[in-house]
Amino acid sequence: MGRYTGPTCRLCRREQQKLFLKGTRCSTEKCGLAKRDYVPGQHGEAKARIKLSNYGLQLREKQKVKRMYGLFEKQFRRYFKIASKTKGVTGKVLLQLLERRLDNVIFRLGLATSRAQARQVVRHNFIFVNSKRVNIPSYLIVKDDIVQLKAKDKAMAKIKDNLEISKDRTVPSWLEFNPAQAQAKVLRLPEKDDIQLPIQEQLIVELYSK
Numbered sequence: 001m002g003r004y005t006g007p008t009c010r011l012c013r014r015e016q017q018k019l020f021l022k023g024t025r026c027s028t029e030k031c032g033l034a035k036r037d038y039v040p041g042q043h044g045e046a047k048a049r050i051k052l053s054n055y056g057l058q059l060r061e062k063q064k065v066k067r068m069y070g071l072f073e074k075q076f077r078r079y080f081k082i083a084s085k086t087k088g089v090t091g092k093v094l095l096q097l098l099e100r101r102l103d104n105v106i107f108r109l110g111l112a113t114s115r116a117q118a119r120q121v122v123r124h125n126f127i128f129v130n131s132k133r134v135n136i137p138s139y140l141i142v143k144d145d146i147v148q149l150k151a152k153d154k155a156m157a158k159i160k161d162n163l164e165i166s167k168d169r170t171v172p173s174w175l176e177f178n179p180a181q182a183q184a185k186v187l188r189l190p191e192k193d194d195i196q197l198p199i200q201e202q203l204i205v206e207l208y209s210k
Contacts, residue, residue: 110177
């Protein structure tokens, strides 16, 4: 699968919201959105004043969530199809699927400072789910799963640095985390309130339902 290799701060500026794609840098004065709070491009400042249509609002919301979780269109649309066929409210089920991704869980635990870094941690074979090695970032965890990180000293030192950097970030209540053992238990499936970000999932549902 391809991946975005351009400037990540440009994505935050395009969505006019911090997506925390560069970890701790997003909370400093180096943040691109803090320096230039208008959309990228030659006429960015003028575009920022244009009122979006209903379609434009729906598209921007979809792009924002897609970029937040580091997904491409085909993969994001697949999650929507699964959500639409699952019992429950489609928008909430969609967000629940995205939150259940293994790379997102690693990020939520503070073992990585960004989802991109969390994806790398998973790819490097450091993560075990129920004592079985899992190196697929899109792996969906379920209730009662035990997620544990096991790495050699050099890698573990970096993980400990990440935990120190992320110590002020609250671990969601649907996860029970033991930092000393780098182990977590999934107490329940996530809810929208656990995301703590302004996401209007109904706009995404309306966009894909056309």
